[in-house]
Amino acid sequence: MAACPTxxxxxxxxxxxxxxxxxxxxxVVKTSNAxxxxxxxxxxxxxxxQSVCTRGKQDSPIQIRELHFFATQQEAKKGFSATKxxxxxxxxxxxxxxxxxxxGCAFELSKLGYHVDVYDAQKPGGVPRKSIPLFRLAxxxxxxxxxxxSGFFATKKCLVDSKTFERIHREHDATFLAVGLGRxxxxxIAGEKLKGVLxxxxxxxxxKTAPSKMNVGKKVVIVGGGxxxxxxxxxxxxxxxxxxxxxxxxxxxxxxxxxxxxDEARRQGVEIRFLINPVSILGKNKVAGIKxxxxxxxxxxxxxxxxxxxxxxxxxxxxxxxxxVIAIGQTIDANWLGDFExxxxxxxxxxxxxxxxxxxxxxxxxMIAGEGTIVQSVSHGKYAARAIHDYxxxx
Amino acid sequence: MEYxxxxxxDIYPLRDMSYDFLGIHLENPFILxxxxxxxxxxxxxxxxxxxxxxxxxxxxxxxxxxxxxAYPMMSTFDHEGRKLFGMGNIDLISERHIDEIEHDxxxxxxxFPEKMVAASIMAGRKExxxxxxxxxxxxxxxxxxxxxxxxxxxxxxDPGKMLAQSLSATELTARWVKEATxxxxxxxxxxxxxxxxxxxxxxVKRSGCDALTASxxxxxxxxxxxxxxxxxxxxxxxxxxxxxxxxxxxxxxLRTIAEIARNVDxxxxxxxxxxxxxxxxxxxxxxxxxVELCTVVMHYGFRVIDDLKSGMSHYLEEMNFSSPAVLVGKxxxxxxxxxxxxxxxxxxxxxxxxxIACDLCYVACRDGGHMAIDQKPSRVPxxxxxxxxxxxxxxxxxxxxxxxxxxxxx
Ligand SMILES: Cc1cc2nc3c(=O)[nH]c(=O)nc-3n(C[C@H](O)[C@H](O)[C@H](O)COP(=O)(O)OP(=O)(O)OC[C@H]3O[C@@H](n4cnc5c(N)ncnc54)[C@H](O)[C@@H]3O)c2cc1C
Ligand SMILES: Cc1cc2nc3c(=O)[nH]c(=O)nc-3n(C[C@H](O)[C@H](O)[C@H](O)COP(=O)(O)O)c2cc1C
Numbered sequence: 001m002a003a004c005p006t007x008x009x010x011x012x013x014x015x016x017x018x019x020x021x022x023x024x025x026x027x028v029v030k031t032s033n034a035x036x037x038x039x040x041x042x043x044x045x046x047x048x049x050q051s052v053c054t055r056g057k058q059d060s061p062i063q064i065r066e067l068h069f070f071a072t073q074q075e076a077k078k079g080f081s082a083t084k085x086x087x088x089x090x091x092x093x094x095x096x097x098x099x100x101x102x103x104g105c106a107f108e109l110s111k112l113g114y115h116v117d118v119y120d121a122q123k124p125g126g127v128p129r130k131s132i133p134l135f136r137l138a139x140x141x142x143x144x145x146x147x148x149x150s151g152f153f154a155t156k157k158c159l160v161d162s163k164t165f166e167r168i169h170r171e172h173d174a175t176f177l178a179v180g181l182g183r184x185x186x187x188x189i190a191g192e193k194l195k196g197v198l199x200x201x202x203x204x205x206x207x208k209t210a211p212s213k214m215n216v217g218k219k220v221v222i223v224g225g226g227x228x229x230x231x232x233x234x235x236x237x238x239x240x241x242x243x244x245x246x247x248x249x250x251x252x253x254x255x256x257x258x259x260x261x262x263d264e265a266r267r268q269g270v271e272i273r274f275l276i277n278p279v280s281i282l283g284k285n286k287v288a289g290i291k292x293x294x295x296x297x298x299x300x301x302x303x304x305x306x307x308x309x310x311x312x313x314x315x316x317x318x319x320x321x322x323x324x325v326i327a328i329g330q331t332i333d334a335n336w337l338g339d340f341e342x343x344x345x346x347x348x349x350x351x352x353x354x355x356x357x358x359x360x361x362x363x364x365x366x367m368i369a370g371e372g373t374i375v376q377s378v379s380h381g382k383y384a385a386r387a388i389h390d391y392x393x394x395x
Numbered sequence: 396m397e398y399x400x401x402x403x404x405d406i407y408p409l410r411d412m413s414y415d416f417l418g419i420h421l422e423n424p425f426i427l428x429x430x431x432x433x434x435x436x437x438x439x440x441x442x443x444x445x446x447x448x449x450x451x452x453x454x455x456x457x458x459x460x461x462x463x464x465a466y467p468m469m470s471t472f473d474h475e476g477r478k479l480f481g482m483g484n485i486d487l488i489s490e491r492h493i494d495e496i497e498h499d500x501x502x503x504x505x506x507f508p509e510k511m512v513a514a515s516i517m518a519g520r521k522e523x524x525x526x527x528x529x530x531x532x533x534x535x536x537x538x539x540x541x542x543x544x545x546x547x548x549x550x551x552x553d554p555g556k557m558l559a560q561s562l563s564a565t566e567l568t569a570r571w572v573k574e575a576t577x578x579x580x581x582x583x584x585x586x587x588x589x590x591x592x593x594x595x596x597x598x599v600k601r602s603g604c605d606a607l608t609a610s611x612x613x614x615x616x617x618x619x620x621x622x623x624x625x626x627x628x629x630x631x632x633x634x635x636x637x638x639x640x641x642x643x644x645x646x647x648x649l650r651t652i653a654e655i656a657r658n659v660d661x662x663x664x665x666x667x668x669x670x671x672x673x674x675x676x677x678x679x680x681x682x683x684x685x686v687e688l689c690t691v692v693m694h695y696g697f698r699v700i701d702d703l704k705s706g707m708s709h710y711l712e713e714m715n716f717s718s719p720a721v722l723v724g725k726x727x728x729x730x731x732x733x734x735x736x737x738x739x740x741x742x743x744x745x746x747x748x749x750x751i752a753c754d755l756c757y758v759a760c761r762d763g764g765h766m767a768i769d770q771k772p773s774r775v776p777x778x779x780x781x782x783x784x785x786x787x788x789x790x791x792x793x794x795x796x797x798x799x800x801x802x803x804x805x
Contacts, residue, residue, distance in 0.1 A: 007400050015695070016702045019671040024705035031403050084408040111404040386401060 003052050005379035006033040006104075010049055010064055017067055026075030029068050030148070034107035034378050035100055037076060037144040038128055040069030042137050043375050044258045076144045083151065089113035091392055094172040096165070098155045099126020100374045101178035101365025103146070104381025105388075109176075110152035112389045119168065121159040124149070126180055127366075128374060131204040131228075133235050162336035169361065173395070174388045177348070177356070177363040178381060181371065182333030187223065187326055191281025200224070200232050200327035207235045214239055217322020221290050222246040223278050224327030226256045226371065232325045233270040244269070245319060247276040249295050249309040277311055281324060289320045303344070332367050345370055354384035355391075362388055410708035414720040416684045417580040417605055417662055419511050419537050422448040424675060424719045425703050428666045428687035429453045429515040429540065429584075432697070434489050436499050440506065442697045446704055449511025450503075451687060454488035454542045455496040456516070457523045462490045470617040470628040472643055481644065482690045483617035483637030485628060488517050488545060493527055497534045504535035513538035515584070516572075517545060524568060525575035532579050539579060540664070541572055541604075544586035544611040559585040562598045569602030580605035582664055587651040588614060596659040606662040608687070610651045612638025613667070641690035644668040649681055653730050656682025670699075672706030679719065680726035740804040741785035743767070743778045749798040750775055756789035756799060764788050 004010065008029050016025035030036045045051075045065035053061035075081065093109050095102045098120035106116045123129060124146045128137055158164060160179075169175050184199030186192055196217075198206075206214055220236040222229050225248035236244045246265070248255060251274045255262065266272065275295045282289045294315035297307040331346050341349040341357035347368055354362040364380030366372050412423040427433050427442055427450040434453035442450060456462070464487055472481030489496070496514055503512045514536045516527040528539055543559035558564050569583050583599045585592070587610045599607055617627040617637045626634035645668030652665050665683025669675055670691040678686045691699055707719065716722065745756070745768075752774040760768040767782035768789060778789075790799040 007403075009403075012698070012701055015699070016705060019673065019702055019706055021672065021702055021706035021709060023709045024702060027407055027705070031406050081407055083406045108404075111406060382401070 004032075004049050005373075005376045006039075006382060007379075008032040008049075008068070013071060014062065014064070014067055017071060022071055022074045023078065023081060025067075025071040027081055029071055030075075033375065034104045034149060034381070035128070035142075035145045035374055037069070037072040038100075038137065038142050039375050039378070040065060040072045041141050042128075042132065044260070044373060046258060046260060047373075048375060072144070080148055080151075086111055086113045088115065089392075091115070091173045092117065092171070093388060093392075094119065094168045094175045095178065096120075096160050096168065096175065097126065097178035097180060097365070097367075098122075098124035099178055099180045099365060100128065100377035101180070101367075101381040101384075102126070102176065103149055104378035105176045105178065105364065105385045106153045106381070107149055108382045108385030109388065112385065114389075114392075116153040117168075117172065118153055118155040119158040119160055119164075120155055121157070123157075124155045126377075130208065131201055131231075133204065133231050133238075134208060135234070135238065136231070160334075160336070162338075165336055169358075173360070173392055175361045176354075176381070176384055176388065177337075177361060177367065178365040178377070179332065179334050179337075179367055181330035181366045183331050184326065185329040185331055187278060187328065189278060189280050191283060191287070192326070194281055194283045194287045195285060196283070196287035196322060197281055197324045197326065200228055200325050201330065203232055203325045204228075204235060207239060211239060216241050218242040219321050220244045220323045220325065221319055221321040222325045222327055223290075224248065224325075224329075225250065225254070226327065226329070227258060227261055228330075228371070229325075229327035230257055230261045230265045230270075232327050233265050233272075234268050236323070236325065237268045237270060241323070244271065246270055246272045247278065247290075247292060247319070248272070248274055249277045250297060250306060251275060254297075254306045275309065277309060279316060282318065287321055287324055289318045290324055291316060291318050293317075330366075330371060343368075353387035353390070354380065355387070360391070362391075410704075410712075412704065412708055412711070412719055414718045416720075417538065417582075419449075419580075420509070421511055421685065422446070422509070423704055423707065424448065424679065424685045425700060426450065426511065426513075426664070426685050426687045427692065428689035429542070430689040430693065431486070432689065432692050434491065436502060438697075439499070439503060442692075442700070443503070443507045443510050445697050446700045447510075447697065449513060449537070449685075451513045451515050451538075451540050452489075452496055452499060453491075454515040454517050454545065455491060455493050455527070456488060456518055457527060458492045458494060460492065460518075462487050464490065465630050467628045467630065470637060472615075472617060472639065472641075474643075479690065479694050480642055481615070481617075481639045482641040482693070483615060483628065483639050484612070485630075485635055485637050488515075488542065493530055497530050500531060500534040500536050504537075511537045513540055515540040515542055517542040521571045524571050528572055528575040528581075532576055537579060538606075539572065539576065539581045540584050540608055541569070541581065542584050542611075543568070544584050544588075557586050557588070559583070559595055560589055562594055565595060566598040566602045569599050569604045573603045573605075582606035582608045582662075584608035584611055584666075586611050587647060587667075592651055592654050593658040596655045596661060600659055600661050606664060606684075607655060608664040608666055609655055609683075610648055610667050612640045613644045613647055615639035640667065641694075642668055642670055645670075645674060645677075649677060652678060652683050653681035653727065656724060657727055657730060672703045672710060675703065675707060676710060676722060677726075679722035680724070681730070682724050682727060684720075684723055741801045742780050742783045742804055743785065743787070743789050744800050744802045745776055745778055745789075746798050746800070747775060749795050751795055751798075752776070753794060755792045755794065759788050759792045 013025040013028040049064040050061040095106045095118045220241040279291045293311045295309035298310040300308045343349045364384045365377040429451040433450045468485045470483035474480035514531045518524040581604045625632045648667035665678035666687035675686040757770045793799045
């Protein structure tokens, strides 16, 4: 991975901060990234911009994300700079899903002069609005972006199903799909339906909207090994759990996490235990614990290139739990996408220019690539918009 | 997936900063000064495309004039880790003579009719000055700048002396140049190395020339290698005085421009030490009508124009100024003689909440002020008002913004 997927001109905006032209700097950032303020707050800089910062070769990388965030916040405080009016192309494009990918696409399409109708079952913002914990992203930090974008296009509240999809597709010159990954993957083990067992997206959403209604008890176990599981663990801690244990079936090296988040979870007192596989969830009406087995890393590698964990016979043991959160990944939550060609994992398959197997329909974001990042999703949207523009220009 | 970088679509409207100066319409106040950056057609082209409003092509001379360069020619004055705080050069005028520059002017004017294409010239004899002017005006130059202040080398009988250091030579030569023009304005590029800059400006004004370019590099000895005793830039163990440019000379230039503007009614092209949009605001506030930049471009490239334009436009908006032109001379009424300054009792005030007890103000006052800052055992400084005279030294050594302020006594 290299630099910024939305290609923010980093030297340019930093040179502007240097001369105290903070508004100019914010404008540079916002020109390239539709969710500028949000990315300024929670983009994993260690895998993007700062990983390629030349200064890192001399001493340590420039704190690019912090500078970026400083600029967008200052601009928001002053009031957004006036933007220009884009000459209308006379064509309509529909965007389904107002998460990072959808918003990124709608913004770029607006710049290209298209009338854009954005449809989302909820308020715009996608995962950052619904699931990313408050302590990492405050609502106003995301709203700074959605408010700015609302000047370019409107988001209509609409839960799209096969019927509405057909209508939307028919009524627009092109359609961009960006519904993300709304459905939790489950373990498929006994006891998963017990009260007190929560799939991670549900858990995070509830913790965000109604934290006072949540009673996680004293002991929380999180099953998973990605960033989302770390968010769940840190959230459980904040909800008052005395002990939070995260169990992962492989080792620390195999975790798919950003180093900063892992350190932060540990600082919060989350206990992370490796080489453990859940076997069944125990309890009568309500969860009481989780039965696990120890694993070792086998010689064989899976399709992600990581060693496959092998259960060690006779190693089973139980961890007590009042709440268990299953955070082992997400899939697409849309049966109405039945007609689309898929990839392994169920993600929608697109060609290089974001075209799906359906004529005039494009797709981007997590639904085509699996769990990614905000900035990558915005970038998908942006590039897809250019592809849609090319498609409509020759049509 | 990795994607090719896209050309971004601008989302902000173009902010008009155009105005007229010396009858020339300029997109913005930022002009490239006569230097290596303007001595190549492709470079100037690229700069124009990026948004520079104009360029003074590097100083040229008549065919056959020998320009005998010595290399390396660049050196630097670094300050506490910052490179090129000041930059030194022992460059001379362009090695490219009038035939080539005349061609450059023609091509640039044709390709960029809306840009200010100016040419800089230097000569010795009257007929040479005049033929340079005539040819360049015919080629389409918008302005002629005369280098009366090249600090290295010279053309004339008095080695080591610049034209602009002689009042009579300045007036006479400026008159020759002006006589030779039909319509276009002439600016004389002067040096601050004179006893009285106002007298030089008056001589130019008397000659009938239209403007002054103030000023140029400052003569300097860039440093000595303390082991080999060879000065910088090291040209085979020897060196000569350099012309110093860049941030280090800004305060000198500000004073030069201000002093001319306060005393002589003549348009000024400001040059010498401006690097940012706010430097440009300062140059204009003391009387410059446009700002010529050189070192910042040699250091960071033509792309600095992005921030110059953006920063200036946001500043104008914030200040509710309709055009850069309104900045010209805005600070001049506030520059007065020492006698005319107010004589109020002021005292230093340290904000204890902001103070980080670093010691700097205490030491500075103890050994360079009036021993008026006491340091209690806690290291938190305390101003003894009886001893404090209000000199302000403590305020300037303090590393914390607005921690120390000067208060007027009742
Ligand atoms: C807990 C968590 C933490 C994360 N933390 C970070 C982080 O710190 N930094 C980072 O860069 N990335 C983070 N990510 C990843 C990032 O949030 C995703 O990569 C990104 O949101 C994907 O964007 P998207 O637009 O593809 O999908 P989504 O954000 O999922 O948006 C999809 C949108 O489509 C709407 N939708 C779905 N179905 C329908 C339908 N049928 N009709 C109408 N609307 C529909 C949804 O309501 C939603 O608004 C995190 C993800 C999670 C889950
Ligand atoms: C390498 C170099 C060459 C220069 N050559 C010329 C020249 O040929 N004619 C001239 O009038 N000024 C020349 N200058 C001076 C610049 O035009 C400018 O006035 C000076 O550098 C101060 O501005 P700055 O601080 O922005 O660099 C030269 C400066 C440098 C650094």
